[in-house]
Amino acid sequence: MCLAVPARILSIEGQEAEVDFSGVRRRISVALTPEARVGDYVVIHTGFAISVLDEAEALETLKLFQELDEFTAQMLQDTDNPVSQSAPNHELSGK
Amino acid sequence: MKYIDEFRDPEKAQRLLHLIHKRSTHPVRLMEFCGGHTHAIFKFGLRQLLPCTVTLLSGPGCPVCVTASSDLDRAIAMAHLPGVIVATFGDMMRVPGSNGTLQDAKAQGADVRMVYSSLDALSIARANPDRPLIFLAIGFETTAPTVAAAILQAQEEDVDNFFILSLHKLTPPATKAILDAGEVNLSGIIGPGHVTTVIGADSWNFLPNDYGIPCAIAGFEPLDILWAIYALVDMIEAHTPAVSNRYARSVRPEGNRRAQELMDQVFQIGPAEWRGLGVVPSSGLLLREQYRAFDAALHFPVQISPSQEPAGCRCGEVLRGVTEPPQCPLFARVCTPEHPIGPCMVSSEGACAAYMQYSEA
Numbered sequence: 001m002c003l004a005v006p007a008r009i010l011s012i013e014g015q016e017a018e019v020d021f022s023g024v025r026r027r028i029s030v031a032l033t034p035e036a037r038v039g040d041y042v043v044i045h046t047g048f049a050i051s052v053l054d055e056a057e058a059l060e061t062l063k064l065f066q067e068l069d070e071f072t073a074q075m076l077q078d079t080d081n082p083v084s085q086s087a088p089n090h091e092l093s094g095k
Numbered sequence: 096m097k098y099i100d101e102f103r104d105p106e107k108a109q110r111l112l113h114l115i116h117k118r119s120t121h122p123v124r125l126m127e128f129c130g131g132h133t134h135a136i137f138k139f140g141l142r143q144l145l146p147c148t149v150t151l152l153s154g155p156g157c158p159v160c161v162t163a164s165s166d167l168d169r170a171i172a173m174a175h176l177p178g179v180i181v182a183t184f185g186d187m188m189r190v191p192g193s194n195g196t197l198q199d200a201k202a203q204g205a206d207v208r209m210v211y212s213s214l215d216a217l218s219i220a221r222a223n224p225d226r227p228l229i230f231l232a233i234g235f236e237t238t239a240p241t242v243a244a245a246i247l248q249a250q251e252e253d254v255d256n257f258f259i260l261s262l263h264k265l266t267p268p269a270t271k272a273i274l275d276a277g278e279v280n281l282s283g284i285i286g287p288g289h290v291t292t293v294i295g296a297d298s299w300n301f302l303p304n305d306y307g308i309p310c311a312i313a314g315f316e317p318l319d320i321l322w323a324i325y326a327l328v329d330m331i332e333a334h335t336p337a338v339s340n341r342y343a344r345s346v347r348p349e350g351n352r353r354a355q356e357l358m359d360q361v362f363q364i365g366p367a368e369w370r371g372l373g374v375v376p377s378s379g380l381l382l383r384e385q386y387r388a389f390d391a392a393l394h395f396p397v398q399i400s401p402s403q404e405p406a407g408c409r410c411g412e413v414l415r416g417v418t419e420p421p422q423c424p425l426f427a428r429v430c431t432p433e434h435p436i437g438p439c440m441v442s443s444e445g446a447c448a449a450y451m452q453y454s455e456a
C-alpha cells in the first residue's frame with residue numbers, strides 16, 4: 001500500500017484531479033499538494049498526490065549519473081588509479 | 096521525463112554498481128526501513144549485484160506487517176458488530192489474527208470492504224448514512240495526512256457515520272527503537288523516500304547526530320536505491336555520517352508542509368503497539384480531543400481475548416532485521432503467499448513475500 005507511483009496530471013477541478021498512470025486514468029485528490037498544476041508529475045499514494053516531482057532536480061540527478069559514467073569509464077581504463085581516494089564528491093546533503 | 100525508465104537504465108546501474116564495488120572496503124550492514132524498498136530491491140535483484148561487503152537488511156516499514164495482532168483482533172470484532180461496515184486497504188484482508196482474517200469475517204457475514212483510499216471509505220459512509228463505517232487507518236506518515244484530509248472533509252459535510260480506528264505509526268521513533276535495542280549492528284539507514292517526502296529529510300538528522308550513523312534517502316527505482324547505497328558506503332568509508340538526500344526530485348529538507356499541517360490538526364502523538372517492537376512511546380497518532388467524534392475505538396468498544404501471534408511465525412524478528420525470512424522454519428514449507436501464516440508473507444511489502452516472489456527460496 002506504500003508503493004507510490006508517479007503520474008501526470010491531466011486536469012484539476014477543485015481538490016480533485018484526473019491523472020494518467022502510464023496509460024491508466026484515475027481520479028485522485030490534490031488536497032495535500034495545492035501547488036500542483038496540469039502537466040505536473042506527482043507522486044500518488046493511496047489516492048492522494050503527496051508531492052509534485054521537481055524536474056530540475058530529476059535532471060540534475062540524471063546529469064550526475066552521466067558524470068559518474070564518464071568518471072567510471074575513465075577509471076576503468078586507468079586501473080592503477082586508486083579509486084577510493086579519487087572518487088568525486090557527489091554529496092547532496094543539505095538539498 | 097516520465098520519472099520511471101530514466102531511473103532504470105541498466106548501463107547506469109552497472110556503472111553505479113562498479114563505483115560501489117570500488118568504494119566499499121569494509122563490511123557494512125544497511126537497513127532499508129521501507130517495505131517499498133524491500134520490494135524494489137528484490138524485484139530488481141539488487142542484493143545479488145552488491146559486493147559481499149554490503150549486507151542489506153529489511154526493516155519494519157510494512158504497515159500491514161507492523162499492525163499488532165491485538166489491533167487486528169479488535170478490527171475483526173468491530174466488523175462483527177451489527178450494522179457496521181469495515182473498510183480497509185486490500186492487504187489487511189488476509190492477515191491472520193488470533194482467530195482468522197477479516198476475509199474470514201466477511202465470509203461469515205460481516206460487511207468488510209476493500210478500498211484504495213481514505214476518500215473511498217468516506218464515499219461508502221456517504222452512501223450508507225444509516226450504518227456506521229469504520230475505516231482501519233493503518234500506515235505511516237504517508238497515509239496519516241490522507242486520513243486527516245478525509246476526516247476534515249467528513250466534518251465539513253457533516254457525515255456523522257464515518258469513524259476511523261487510528262493505527263497509524265511514525266517511522267523515526269521505530270528506527271530509534273531498533274537502534275536502542277542494539278540487536279542488530281547497523282552501519283547506515285536507507286531512508287524511506289515517501290515517508291520523507293512528507294516529514295522532510297531534516298527529520299532524520301538524529302541518525303548522524305545522536306547515533307553517528309549515516310542516512311541516505313532513496314527513491315524506488317533501481318538507480319535511486321544504488322545511488323543511496325553508494326552514498327552510505329561513501330559516508331561510512333569517509334567517517335562522515337550525514338543525511339544525504341538522494342531523492343531530491345520528491346523530498347525537500349522540510350517535507351510537505353501542507354500534509355504536516357493536516358496531520359497535526361487532526362492527530363496528536365501517543366504510544367503505539369507494533370508487531371515485533373511492542374509498545375513504542377510517541378510512535379503513534381491518536382485523534383485530538385476535537386475529533387473524538389470520529390474515533391471508532393471510543394464509539395465501538397469491543398472485548399477481545401488476549402491476542403496470540405501465529406504459532407511459529409517469526410515476523411517480529413524479521414521486522415527488527417534480526418531474522419532473515421528463510422531462517423523461519425515455516426518459510427516456503429508451511430507459509431506461502433497462497434497460505435500466509437504471518438503478515439510478512441501477506442503484503443507485497445513484507446520481507447517474506449518479497450523473498451518468496453523473487454525467489455531466493
Ligand code: SF4
Pocket residue numbers: 407408409410411413420423424425426427430431435436437438439440441447
Ligand atoms: S515465513 Fe511466514 S511464518 Fe515465517 S516469519 Fe514469514 S510470515 Fe511468519
